[in-house]
Amino acid sequence: MTDRTGTDIERRSTPAAVALEADLCVVGAGMSGVACAVTAARLGRRVALLDAAPWVGGQAVGVPIGTIAGLFSCGPREDQRLLSPLFGEELVRRLEVRTAAWPMYSRRARTLIVVYDEVDLERVFETTLIDAGVRIVPGAVVEAVERAGDRVTVVSCATRFGPLTVQAPLFVDASGDAVLSWLAGAPYRVSDPPVYGTQMAVLEHVEFPADEDATAIARRAEELLQTYADHYGLTRRESRVFLLPQRGLAILNATHLPTPLHPVAFWEAAWPARAEAERATQLLRDQYLSVFGRARLRRLGSPGIRQTRTIVGRTRLTAGDVFAGRRFPDAIARAAWPVELHDSATDYRWQPLPDGHLYTIPYGALLPAELSNVLAIGRCIDADPVALSSARVMGPCAAMGVAAAHAADLALLSGRDFATVDVASLQQRLAPNLGED
Ligand SMILES: Cc1cc2nc3c(=O)[nH]c(=O)nc-3n(C[C@H](O)[C@H](O)[C@H](O)COP(=O)(O)OP(=O)(O)OC[C@H]3O[C@@H](n4cnc5c(N)ncnc54)[C@H](O)[C@@H]3O)c2cc1C
Incomplete structure (x- = not known):
């Protein structure tokens, strides 16, 4: 040796x-x-x-x-x-x-x-x-x-x-x-036009009251994100919330960011979106106390590119x-899968295909x-x-x-x-x- x-x-x-x-x-x-x-x-x-x-x-x-x-x-x-x-x-x-x-x-x-x-x-x-x-x-x-x-x-x-x-x-x-x-x-x-990406946010310590259906909770959270968007400085109006009741987790899909393939411009767009994702979390903590009152941001992942x-x-x-x-x-x-085109900063085109x-x-x-x-x-x-x-x-x-x-x-x-x-x-x-x- x-x-x-x-x-x-x-x-x-x-x-x-x-x-x-x-x-x-x-x-x-x-x-x-x-x-x-x-x-x-x-x-x-x-x-x-x-x-x-x-x-x-x-x-x-x-x-x-x-x-x-x-x-x-x-x-x-x-x-x-x-x-x-x-x-x-x-x-x-x-x-x-x-x-x-x-x-x-x-x-x-x-x-x-x-x-x-x-x-x-x-x-x-x-x-x-x-x-x-x-x-x-x-x-x-x-x-x-x-x-x-x-x-x-x-x-x-x-x-x-x-x-x-x-x-x-x-x-x-x-x-x-x-x-x-x-x-x-x-x-x-x-x-062209560009398709927006999303900065997702994973929340932990989400509570799921026994008498509330998870789908209803998600819909309510989405409504609140829309109602209070201006107040919390959120650009996007149509948000999605996915819930994992078994793990006490929620995933917020509540932001839109441009995703230029440029090493500097990409991140210049991502930083404000990360701040928005954090504000979306705060919005739910403030406005949906019974479910999100104790929720904490567990993770902001890498900016999502569509x-x-x-x-x-x-x-x-x-x-x-x-x-x-x-x-x-x-x-x-x-x-x-439906057409799901995120071509606007505020919302997106959602068109399910026939049965x-x-x-x-x-x-x-x-x-x-x-x-x-x-x-x-x-x-x-x-x-x-x-x-x-x-x-x-x-x-x-x-x-x-x-x-x-x-x-x-x-x-x-x-x-x-x-x-x-x-x-x-x-x-x-x-x-x-x-x-x-
Ligand atoms: C915000 C968001 C929400 C979405 N929601 C859903 C959903 O709910 N359900 C669903 O099914 N799909 C959803 N999608 C779509 C789906 O996630 C992606 O389209 C899918 O995961 C794409 O898989 P992929 O393998 O093509 O690419 P990716 O998962 O993007 O993988 C590409 C990989 O290539 C690597 N790579 C890139 N450049 C290089 C390089 N130069 N050298 C080496 N490696 C490189 C990257 O690091 C990356 O890991 C969503 C997408 C986004 C952005």
Whole structure:
């Protein structure tokens, strides 16, 4: 054993990047990236999963979002169908085992949503990824890519421990901001007008009187947030309150902030929104004593980003497709969540789809027009802002992740790229998520 005294003097030489090789490199460890990485690793592939944040779970954990939406069809409570059983079913089961998931029927959305505890979700993601054998690297900010023609060959990251590169034949962009297309110099789109994000607030020590129904409590809290918005300096009028009575928690979705993809401007917009979220908490403490009188702010998570940059795909999912219930020939997922477009500082457009209505997400919307070995999933697929406001919730994100993993496996089996994968074979594998529709 070396006898080190801890006083050695060293001088840094030019840092050599730590180099990883994988069959598939997934950028972004949110719901879509985790679903993709787990599925691909279980198919026997060597998967590297990178995330800029020093945790796993993306916005579902870090914001935190608080409810998994879009897993089920829309319609009456007794007529709910799971739209994305692949990965979705397992995820809910793993949360339930930890008593950390509470499926509940949303009358506003006419569908089942799953309220979850984000601390447990983070551990579920971590353990599922580790058990599947995924090489996970949190805290790795992808900042450059090498491109040869229509292929990305290497991504380079900054980490607190020095540079890292990942070389792979296939890449999945689950960054939410289409960073791979952007860094590769491929065309991209930016939401115009901008879509607002939200600074969420998690409250603890919320009391739930036995004689008050949780839904009624949430509605009352939302009314109070609207009534006293001016008095407490809140810009947003239409707020949402999610309750976890089993944990004495509430999650406030009561602010709107612009989310420019700019390292300084982003935070200049976030600070006032954090102050507003704190004032929203105070509003409820003052105005709804029986439930929130003892409540305290447990956490202001990272500012939530809804829609920013998307790829330019081979196909664009449009609002017309969503409302028409379009079944694409290259469908890889189904979705039915309402249109939920946060395009105004004060409120948002909320438009539930008719009972039993479904539309599909085409594989072409995941394929960047100029890159053959990259797939985009989650928030950065090619969709117009209205369509994306429905398709970007967590159920479809998980389904897109599963689809991308199978596409990667098929591509590797046949020596092809994503752009030339046999879609019929892909759809066969995704049959449970595509159903009879
Ligand atoms: C305020 C708010 C409320 C919402 N409410 C709901 C809801 O109730 N139910 C629901 O289902 N959905 C809801 N959504 C939508 C949903 O949370 C997201 O759209 C979904 O989680 C997106 O998952 P994702 O995997 O595509 O992206 P994200 O969860 O955004 O993950 C992207 C990841 O990529 C990483 N990344 C970005 N750039 C880089 C880079 N350069 N290098 C490395 N990593 C990078 C990020 O750190 C991040 O972890 C809400 C969204 C917001 C913002």
